[in-house]
Amino acid sequence: MRRWMGIPVAAVMLTACVTINVYFPAAEAKEAAKEFVEKVIGDDVQPKQPAPQDKPGGQSASLIPAPRSLDARIDWLALVGIGSAHAQGQPDITIKTPAIQAIQARMSSRFDSQLRAHFDSGALGFANDGTISVRDAAKIPLPQRVAVNQAVADQGRDAKAVYREIAVANNHPEWEQQIRAVFARQWIDSARSGWWVQDAGGGWKQK
Template sequence: MKRLLALLLLTFLSLPLAAAPPSAEINLDIGTPPVILVKHTLAQRGSRLVYFLDPGVIGLGYDGMIKVRDDSRLNLPQLQVVGKLIDQENPDRNSLIYAIAEGHGGQQFEPAVRAAQIKRWKAQFHSGWWIEDEQGNWSQKP
């Protein structure tokens, strides 16, 4: 019986730290292969997004996703391009968050990673680009 308890204790102590609650230290620059791959994909799309970010057609939603803000000046082909870009961008943004969380030890880190990544995206946004607040109101970054 003592041997069984010792074995159980040893097994418990050797569990990965991923089971521990998420810490406040989130490394958004973690270099796991999935993170690198998604960051590369996002970077390749960046210049096409800028084309619609500069005039304020799209912006950064409160949830960290790219959203249409004002499509009133777009024709149908441009609307289709914007829709396709958003349909590609937002799943990749979520994939980045999930990949970083996995790199930290598991999906229990996802809320902390998401909050940190949204903060980074807001900081990286250029002056004049649009950001949505919690109430759904849009304002230009100073």
């Protein structure tokens, strides 16, 4: 009887292990998106966080370990054979493959040479789906409209390609939509003051 009772418990443990191993690392994806987006936009440096204040005796605040509870020190999942995500060595989201960096270089060059001025004028904006949109075509000089529209289309095509490439490069093609959502949020977060961004409902607002 006891032998059979152990089977459901083992099944639950196995399911928990599988669930932990395939979780989407949202925090790591956000850091990767920020690095990628800032390099593409790249006209100024985001403000750095202030350095931690030194404590008496020469130790900085960040170097003094915070007390941890007994629960924090014990990896309870490890006790039953299920490692935590960090213990299992969950990788960060990589954006350093040649294919990803080639797309990034194209997007950065195109943004500087063909798109930035039209973000500054208010003609273009970051859409809520991770692409760029022509918000006000009247603000684009008539002789430039064909070239700008083509640049917007090319930038959107590269954006979609890189979301897919990042998912594949990290061995989880099923993450593509989640990566796209993280990047969509990051383009908007990284938009400079005065640029236009689209909210979740499709409306436009100026930062």
